[in-house]
Amino acid sequence: MRHLISVFVVTATLAASSAVLVACSEEVFDSGINSNSDVSHANRLKDYDTARKVFWKKVYPQGGETLYCGRPFLPTAKRNFNIEHVFPMSWVTNALDCGKRKQCRAKSAQFNKIEADLHNLFPARTDVNRARDSFRFGEIQGESRDYGQDCDFETDWRRRMAEPRNEVRGDIARAMFYMADEYRDQGLEIFKKQAQLLARWHNDDPPSSGEVRRNDRIEKIQGNRNRFVDDPGALNKMIEQWY
Ligand SMILES: [Ca+2]
Numbered sequence: 338m339r340h341l342i343s344v345f346v347v348t349a350t351l352a353a354s355s356a357v358l359v360a361c362s363e364e365v366f367d368s369g370i371n372s373n374s375d376v377s378h379a380n381r382l383k384d385y386d387t388a389r390k391v392f393w394k395k396v397y398p399q400g401g402e403t404l405y406c407g408r409p410f411l412p413t414a415k416r417n418f419n420i421e422h423v424f425p426m427s428w429v430t431n432a433l434d435c436g437k438r439k440q441c442r443a444k445s446a447q448f449n450k451i452e453a454d455l456h457n458l459f460p461a462r463t464d465v466n467r468a469r470d471s472f473r474f475g476e477i478q479g480e481s482r483d484y485g486q487d488c489d490f491e492t493d494w495r496r497r498m499a500e501p502r503n504e505v506r507g508d509i510a511r512a513m514f515y516m517a518d519e520y521r522d523q524g525l526e527i528f529k530k531q532a533q534l535l536a537r538w539h540n541d542d543p544p545s546s547g548e549v550r551r552n553d554r555i556e557k558i559q560g561n562r563n564r565f566v567d568d569p570g571a572l573n574k575m576i577e578q579w580y
Contacts, residue, residue, distance in 0.1 A: 380560030388453035404459035406488035421461035424516035425471035432524035472499040507542025510535035
């Protein structure tokens with residue numbers, strides 16, 4: 338009998354201490370992400386492969402719509418869709434001076450981290466993603482609708498420019514400035530003319546509730562937020578300082 342009791346006590350103690358451990362680690366996670374950027378960096382995804390795996394399942398668990406065309410998709414059906422890096426990866430390889438994308442993946446941990454940042458990733462139609470290429474954003478005369486009548490997206494190959502629909506211009510601006518701000522030390526930047534346009538888009542298209550929910554979900558995964566979604570004024574202040 339005595340033996341049985343001690344086994345029970347040991348088991349109960351173990352169960353209690355692991356419960357405490359779980360509670361503690363959750364608390365550390367929750368309080369760390371808002372107050373300490375070092376802690377948030379510890380949660381960053383290590384590479385794009387890792388990001389791709391969580392992107393559809395955890396950032397868009399109920400499906401959503403593609404960035405440029407606004408085409409709805411269900412969580413189960415993702416044919417013809419892939420993931421767009423709004424801040425182009427070729428701008429990042431240039432800034433880091435690490436060679437082509439493949440070479441950068443092979444030799445730069447920093448590149449891999451930047452490439453995996455979920456705040457910069459959006460669902461896109463594969464063909465439209467390819468068409469955007471690494472063009473800057475701009476406003477293009479006319480409505481040629483080259484990607485279908487239901488897709489308000491235009492490109493200008495000669496001027497290497499892409500024009501997204503009105504509803505996501507602010508979302509795009511905030512993602513672009515998030516990247517330039519977050520990785521400023523690595524040399525990421527937005528040229529003045531592009532920044533002026535994006536600043537206007539940011540103010541014309543303020544953060545929506547969907548954008549805030551996306552921010553929440555990404556915070557749970559990689560531990561940091563796009564602060565411009567929470568505080569649109571902070572972006573205007575930063576732009577005044579930078580340019
Ligand atoms: Ca919007």
